[in-house]
Amino acid sequence: MEDVEKVKAEALQLMGVFQVIPKLVVFDLDHTLWPFYCECRSKSDPPYLFPQVKGIMHALKHKRVDLAIASKSPTPDIATTYLNKLNITSMFVAQEIFYNWGNKKDHFQNIQSKTSVPYNSMLFFDDDDKNIQGVSELGVTSILVTNGVNLGAFKEGLTRFSQNWNSPKNKNKPGK
Numbered sequence: 001m002e003d004v005e006k007v008k009a010e011a012l013q014l015m016g017v018f019q020v021i022p023k024l025v026v027f028d029l030d031h032t033l034w035p036f037y038c039e040c041r042s043k044s045d046p047p048y049l050f051p052q053v054k055g056i057m058h059a060l061k062h063k064r065v066d067l068a069i070a071s072k073s074p075t076p077d078i079a080t081t082y083l084n085k086l087n088i089t090s091m092f093v094a095q096e097i098f099y100n101w102g103n104k105k106d107h108f109q110n111i112q113s114k115t116s117v118p119y120n121s122m123l124f125f126d127d128d129d130k131n132i133q134g135v136s137e138l139g140v141t142s143i144l145v146t147n148g149v150n151l152g153a154f155k156e157g158l159t160r161f162s163q164n165w166n167s168p169k170n171k172n173k174p175g176k
């Protein structure tokens with residue numbers, strides 16, 4: 001595990017560069033927050049996160065950005081057991097963990113109604129391009145990760161969020 005405080009400081013520095021940052025950051029679980037599929041493991045296995053995840057999550061909390069989960073894991077009981085074991089359950093304002101054939105639009109509709117955060121104020125990370133495509137259509141800035149959430153993906157997310165926010169197509173901005 002990389003030093004959490006060091007990653008947190010770097011993530012805070014990154015956020016300081018941008019005039020607008022998301023109100024809510026939503027994460028997939030498998031191969032986004034942790035490097036495995038829950039359904040291939042048992043509840044008694046020890047869970048672990050990608051090395052920079054915790055620092056990034058702490059930086060977001062420090063900036064009062066809310067966190068949520070959108071997962072299509074077919075084994076939500078294992079996923080929630082792991083979140084508890086990792087002591088991060090209380091960091092999330094919404095946890096949508098259920099399997100369906102869709103591309104997570106249902107997960108995001110639930111998150112939107114629970115949090116009242118507009119889609120264009122959300123940032124989403126996932127390792128499955130189908131989910132990225134589907135959730136983008138809602139107006140959420142959605143970032144494909146290939147090696148889990150890390151500072152590189154985080155920087156890309158903040159950059160794209162800021163670009164989308166300032167895009168003329170973004171008509172739902174406050175004051176417009």
Ligand SMILES: [Mg+2]
Nearest residue numbers: 028030031127
């Ligand atoms: Mg995944």
